[in-house]
Amino acid sequence: MSVASEMREMSVEALDDKMKALYQEAFNLRFQHATAQLENTSRIRQVRREIALIKTVIGERKAKEEV
Template sequence: MLDQEKQLKEELFNLRFQLATGQLENTARIKEVRKSIARIKTVLHEQADK
């Protein structure tokens, strides 16, 4: 899970960089990645509470 979160954060960074340089074609991907990160963080938080 932590590896997946790290990969998604890197992807989000790259997407934001592409957005700033005008190279990003699929802007909806940013929203998808952000939601995926939030889902992973939620699961990790729930597991930590147990």
């Protein structure tokens, strides 16, 4: 199952919780990167894309509710 389909099955509350956790992780990754402690720099990109995917799924649900 893809990440997008898994997120589409999650509730909005669960998506919000996951997004908050990802924002915190992104902050920590940026801090580690700035202090040259980050080994896996590609994780920054992965986290950014997961946040974007969550925002997209939430937007799809809001658009669907308005119709």
